[in-house]
Amino acid sequence: MSQPPPGGSVDTPGDEPCAQIWTVYNGEAEKYDRALAERWRSNMSGILIFAGLFSAILTAFIIESYKTLQPPQQDPYLATLLQISQQLANATGTIPEPQFTISPSNYRLALWCNILWFISLGLSLASALTATLVDNWARDFLQRTEMRPSPVKRARIYAYLYYGLERFKMHEVVVLIPLLLHLSLLFFFGGLIPFLFLTNNTLAHVAIAMLGIMVLLYLSVSVLPLWYYDCPYNTPVSPFLWDLMALWARSFFTLDDKSPFSRSMVETMVKDATDRSAARVSRDKRALAWTMKSLADDEELEPFVEGIPNAIWGPSGRRYKYDELIRGLIDDPLVLLGSRIDHLMSSCEDGLLEPISKTRRQISCLKAIWSLGMMADLQEAHIAQPLTWLNEASSLPSKSEVTALYLPSIEALLEWNNFCSIHAHVEGLRTVTRDQMEAMETKPVLDADITRICRNIDAFLAERRRFKYLIPIRFKGPSDLEHLSRKTPPHADRLDFGRSRLTPPHIDPLEAHRWLREIHDIANLIPTRWNFLRYRILVSYLSKAADLDMPPYQFELTCDALRSGSSNAGIPARNAVKLVTTCVRKAVRIKASSPNHVDTILGILLPWFDTNELGHDLVYDITDRLIEFLNGRDNNEAICRVLEHCDVDRLWVRVSSRLGTCHRDAADGVSKALWHLTSIFPRASADDFRLPARPNFSPGALRLEPIPPYAASVTALLKTHILSAFDVDTATIVSLRLQALVSDIEASPLPNLSAPFKENLRAAETEWRLMTAVCSLLNALPASASSVQPLPPFPEYSVDNYQAYDAWRKATLAAVPLALSFIDQMDESMLQEARFAVGIQFLQACCADPNVMPYPYNAVETFTSNIGLGLFVGLPAHEENQRNFAAVLKSLADSAEERPENARMLQAVIASQLFRPDVDWLTELESLGVVKEVLRGYSAGGLGDGASTESVTVGDILKSLETKEWKLKRGTTVTNFVNNHMGRGPL
Structure with a gap:
C-alpha cells in the first residue's frame, strides 16, 4: 500500500475523482452549518437588543440606589453644614434635593440591593459582550468555510471547523448566554425587594409575590420538558437538569436503549415523536384530517392524491403501515377522502384543463382508487371496505385510450370490495346467532337480543339488494330471511315468583331456538358459494384483460389479490373453459416472442382444472385447447410459464390419453403436442426453459403410439426422461424407502391404516412404477439383458379383510428383494449405456428409408436439446x-x-x-x-x-x-x- 508523502498535503491528485462525492458533503454541510450560524446570529441579535434595554433600565435604578449607600452615622460638622444649606434654600425659595437618611438596619438592605443590582448589571453586560463575540465567531466561521473553491478543500475545512466547534463546546457556550441574561433578571428582581423595603413595605411584599411567581413559572417551564417531551416550553436550564438526571440515573441504574436518559433530550423527543404508538397514530390521523380539510383547491388536492399509492404499495410489495390512517380519512364524515377523489376525477371533464394536465390528473386518481381497492381484506371484513364509496360516486371516467388499462383493474377491485362487505355481514350474522344460541343455555332471550339479530339481518339484506349480482340466491319458504326478520318468536307468559314480582318479558325459548337455528343454517349456506363468487369476479376481470392488447394496470397484483387464500374448488367451469378458448386462440394468433398477459391469464386458469371434477365434455374441451396451445404458441418460455403451476401428472395423462379418444384426423395434433410436452420436461443439465417437474412415469408411458413422424421423437424423449428420472441418488433414496416399507409391513401382520404408512406406501408405488419402466428399458438393451431381471408389477391390495391384506403383504415382501437387487446392480455406467443406446435408436430412425418411415419430427432439436444433452x-x-x-x-x-x-x-x-x-x-x-x-x-x-x-x-x-x-x-x-x-x- 502506498504511503502519503512525508510533508503531507491538503489535496492530492488521488482526491480529484472523489470531488463529486465531497461536493455532496459540501451541499449538506453548508445547509446545516449555515442554518446553525444564522440561528446563532439571530438569537444573539435579540439578546443584544434586550440586554441593551435592560442595562439602561438597570443603570437608572442603580443611580438612585447608589445614594442609599451613605454612612448610617453622619459627622456633626457635616450635619451642621447640611442644616445651614437647607435654611438658605428655604430663604431663597429653592427646593432642596431629598436626602436619604439611612439607619443601621436599613443600611444592610441598601447594601444587598446594590450588590444584587451590580451583579445583575455585570451579568447583563457579560451576556451582551458574549453575544457580540458569538456573532463575530459565527460570521468568521462562515467566512472561513468559503476560503477555498476546491470541493475537497472546502469539505475538509467544513469538517475541521465543525469538529472544532464540538471540541471547544461552542454549542454549550451559546446556551449559556441566555442563561446569563435570565440570571441577570433574577438578580434584578432580587435587588428590587430590599430597595422597596427602604421605601414601602407593601410594595416590597408585592415584589416578593411577583418574584415567587416568576421563579415558580421559570422552574415549571424548565422541568416540564423533562417529563413531557412534546412540551414547547423550555429554558437554558432544562438541558442541564436533563444531564443531571441522566447522571443520577446512570449512577444507580443500568440504562438500556429504552431508557430516555440513554440519549440526549432532543434525541428522546425525536424518538417519542417517531416511534409507532397509539398516540402517534392518533396524531397522524388528526394531521392528515387537518391537511385534507385545508385542501380546498383541486390543484392542492392533486399532489395529495398522487401520494396515496406510495403510501399503500411500494417496490417491495404491500405496505400496511398507513392502512389505519387511510381508512380514517375515508370514514371521517368531515373528510370523505373517497368523495374528494371522485370530485377531483370529475373535474377532468369540465373542459378547463389542458390535455396533458387532464391525463395526469386522471391517472393520479385512477392509481389512487386502485391502491385503495387493494386495501380490502377478507380476513378483517368487519372493517368498512375502502372502495364501497365508489358505488355511490358519480361514475368512473369513460373508457378512453388513457383509462382503458386502469378501468378493468379498478372495476374488479370494486366488486372485490363489495364481496368483502357482504362477507362481513354474513360472518357477523353467523357469529351473533351462534353466540345467542350458546347464551340461551344460561339466560333467556330478550327483546333486545331479537332486535339486534333483526338489525343484522336487515343490514345483510340491504347489502344483498345493492350487490345482488354477487349473490344470486333467492331464499324462499319458511327459511327466507326476510320472512324470518318479520316473524320474530312470540313472548312466553310471565311467571310470578311471589310478592307480585314478575320477571321481565322474555321470548319463548323453544321458538327462539328454532328461529335462531333457521337463521344460522341460512347464514351457513351462503358461504358455500363464496369460492364460486370470488372466481366469477376473477373470470370477469380476466375476460376484460384478454380483450386488451396490453395487460391492465398492475394486472398480476390484482389477480393475486382476487384469488388470495382461495381453493380451486367450485369454479365457474364453463365460463372458464370459454375464456381459455379465447385466450388460446389469441395467443396462437399473436405468436408473441416472449410471455405476455394472455399467457399469464392461461397460467392462472389452467391449474383450476387440476383439482376439479369435470365432465368428460369439459375435460376434452380443456385438453383440446391445451393441445392447440402447445402446437401453436411456438415459444417454450411462454409454454412453461403457462404450465408451471399445473399438475404435471394430470397434464400428461390428459394429453396422452387423448390419443385413444380423439378422432383420427386429430391424432396428428395430439402427437405433435406430446412432442412439445416431452421436449420441455426437466433435465438436470438443461439451461433453457423447462417445466418445474416431470410426470411420475410408468411402463404405460412406453406403450404410447403417436403417429409418424412424431412417434420416433416422442418415444426417444420418453425413454431419455425415464432414464434421467431414476439416477443413482434417486435409487439410493428409493432403496431406503423400500427398506422402511418392509419394516412397516413386517411389523404389521394386521391391516395398517396409519397415515405415515399410507404416505410411504403411495411414494413406494410411484417409485416402483418408475423402476419397472427403467427395468424394461434396460432389459431391451444388449449391455444389460443378461444382468437385470424384470421387476414384477406392484400387486394390488385391499385392506377390507385380512385375507386380501395378507396376500398383498406376502406378495410385497417377495417383490421388494427383487427391487432392491435391481437397485444394487444399477450404477451410473448402466444408465449412461442405456441413454447411449436410446440415442443410437433415434439416429437409426433418422436414417431409415423415407418411403417406409417419415423423418422424425424436429429431429435435430430433439437430439440437441434433450437426447444428446449431457450424453456421455x-x-x-x-x-x-x-x-x-x-x-x-x-x-x-x-x-x-x-x-x-x-x-x-x-x-x-x-x-x-x-x-x-x-x-x-x-x-x-x-x-x-x-x-x-x-x-x-x-x-x-x-x-x-x-x-x-x-x-x-x-x-x-x-x-x-x-x-x-x-x-x-x-x-x-x-x-x-x-x-x-x-x-x-x-x-
Whole structure:
C-alpha cells in the first residue's frame, strides 16, 4: 500500500475523482452549518437588543440606589453644614434635593440591593459582550468555510471547523448566554425587594409575590420538558437538569436503549415523536384530517392524491403501515377522502384543463382508487371496505385510450370490495346467532337480543339488494330471511315468583331456538358459494384483460389479490373453459416472442382444472385447447410459464390419453403436442426453459403410439426422461424407502391404516412404477439383458379383510428383494449405456428409408436439446452399441448430401459430448475405423470448422482416434502373439 508523502498535503491528485462525492458533503454541510450560524446570529441579535434595554433600565435604578449607600452615622460638622444649606434654600425659595437618611438596619438592605443590582448589571453586560463575540465567531466561521473553491478543500475545512466547534463546546457556550441574561433578571428582581423595603413595605411584599411567581413559572417551564417531551416550553436550564438526571440515573441504574436518559433530550423527543404508538397514530390521523380539510383547491388536492399509492404499495410489495390512517380519512364524515377523489376525477371533464394536465390528473386518481381497492381484506371484513364509496360516486371516467388499462383493474377491485362487505355481514350474522344460541343455555332471550339479530339481518339484506349480482340466491319458504326478520318468536307468559314480582318479558325459548337455528343454517349456506363468487369476479376481470392488447394496470397484483387464500374448488367451469378458448386462440394468433398477459391469464386458469371434477365434455374441451396451445404458441418460455403451476401428472395423462379418444384426423395434433410436452420436461443439465417437474412415469408411458413422424421423437424423449428420472441418488433414496416399507409391513401382520404408512406406501408405488419402466428399458438393451431381471408389477391390495391384506403383504415382501437387487446392480455406467443406446435408436430412425418411415419430427432439436444433452459414456461401451453407432454415423454421412437434415444431425452428433478428445467408450477397432473415416470425410468437406465440443476441433478428435487405434492394434498384436506361443508351449 502506498504511503502519503512525508510533508503531507491538503489535496492530492488521488482526491480529484472523489470531488463529486465531497461536493455532496459540501451541499449538506453548508445547509446545516449555515442554518446553525444564522440561528446563532439571530438569537444573539435579540439578546443584544434586550440586554441593551435592560442595562439602561438597570443603570437608572442603580443611580438612585447608589445614594442609599451613605454612612448610617453622619459627622456633626457635616450635619451642621447640611442644616445651614437647607435654611438658605428655604430663604431663597429653592427646593432642596431629598436626602436619604439611612439607619443601621436599613443600611444592610441598601447594601444587598446594590450588590444584587451590580451583579445583575455585570451579568447583563457579560451576556451582551458574549453575544457580540458569538456573532463575530459565527460570521468568521462562515467566512472561513468559503476560503477555498476546491470541493475537497472546502469539505475538509467544513469538517475541521465543525469538529472544532464540538471540541471547544461552542454549542454549550451559546446556551449559556441566555442563561446569563435570565440570571441577570433574577438578580434584578432580587435587588428590587430590599430597595422597596427602604421605601414601602407593601410594595416590597408585592415584589416578593411577583418574584415567587416568576421563579415558580421559570422552574415549571424548565422541568416540564423533562417529563413531557412534546412540551414547547423550555429554558437554558432544562438541558442541564436533563444531564443531571441522566447522571443520577446512570449512577444507580443500568440504562438500556429504552431508557430516555440513554440519549440526549432532543434525541428522546425525536424518538417519542417517531416511534409507532397509539398516540402517534392518533396524531397522524388528526394531521392528515387537518391537511385534507385545508385542501380546498383541486390543484392542492392533486399532489395529495398522487401520494396515496406510495403510501399503500411500494417496490417491495404491500405496505400496511398507513392502512389505519387511510381508512380514517375515508370514514371521517368531515373528510370523505373517497368523495374528494371522485370530485377531483370529475373535474377532468369540465373542459378547463389542458390535455396533458387532464391525463395526469386522471391517472393520479385512477392509481389512487386502485391502491385503495387493494386495501380490502377478507380476513378483517368487519372493517368498512375502502372502495364501497365508489358505488355511490358519480361514475368512473369513460373508457378512453388513457383509462382503458386502469378501468378493468379498478372495476374488479370494486366488486372485490363489495364481496368483502357482504362477507362481513354474513360472518357477523353467523357469529351473533351462534353466540345467542350458546347464551340461551344460561339466560333467556330478550327483546333486545331479537332486535339486534333483526338489525343484522336487515343490514345483510340491504347489502344483498345493492350487490345482488354477487349473490344470486333467492331464499324462499319458511327459511327466507326476510320472512324470518318479520316473524320474530312470540313472548312466553310471565311467571310470578311471589310478592307480585314478575320477571321481565322474555321470548319463548323453544321458538327462539328454532328461529335462531333457521337463521344460522341460512347464514351457513351462503358461504358455500363464496369460492364460486370470488372466481366469477376473477373470470370477469380476466375476460376484460384478454380483450386488451396490453395487460391492465398492475394486472398480476390484482389477480393475486382476487384469488388470495382461495381453493380451486367450485369454479365457474364453463365460463372458464370459454375464456381459455379465447385466450388460446389469441395467443396462437399473436405468436408473441416472449410471455405476455394472455399467457399469464392461461397460467392462472389452467391449474383450476387440476383439482376439479369435470365432465368428460369439459375435460376434452380443456385438453383440446391445451393441445392447440402447445402446437401453436411456438415459444417454450411462454409454454412453461403457462404450465408451471399445473399438475404435471394430470397434464400428461390428459394429453396422452387423448390419443385413444380423439378422432383420427386429430391424432396428428395430439402427437405433435406430446412432442412439445416431452421436449420441455426437466433435465438436470438443461439451461433453457423447462417445466418445474416431470410426470411420475410408468411402463404405460412406453406403450404410447403417436403417429409418424412424431412417434420416433416422442418415444426417444420418453425413454431419455425415464432414464434421467431414476439416477443413482434417486435409487439410493428409493432403496431406503423400500427398506422402511418392509419394516412397516413386517411389523404389521394386521391391516395398517396409519397415515405415515399410507404416505410411504403411495411414494413406494410411484417409485416402483418408475423402476419397472427403467427395468424394461434396460432389459431391451444388449449391455444389460443378461444382468437385470424384470421387476414384477406392484400387486394390488385391499385392506377390507385380512385375507386380501395378507396376500398383498406376502406378495410385497417377495417383490421388494427383487427391487432392491435391481437397485444394487444399477450404477451410473448402466444408465449412461442405456441413454447411449436410446440415442443410437433415434439416429437409426433418422436414417431409415423415407418411403417406409417419415423423418422424425424436429429431429435435430430433439437430439440437441434433450437426447444428446449431457450424453456421455465414461467406460467402453458394449461392442454391439459401438458397431451400431458407427453404422448409423456412416449412414448419416452418406446421406448428408441428399438429406440436409442428416447433415445438420451429423454436425450435432459430432458436437456432442460423445466426441471428447480421448473418446474412451470407443474401443472396437472396426467401429473406430468407421468413425475415423466419417470424421475425415466430414473435415475434408469443410463442415468440421465450426463443429467442436468444449473448444475441441474435429482435427483434435482425429488425432486422438489415431492414437487410440495405434494402441489398440499394438495391444491386439501382442495379445495374438502371446496366445499363439502359449498354445505351443514355453518358448
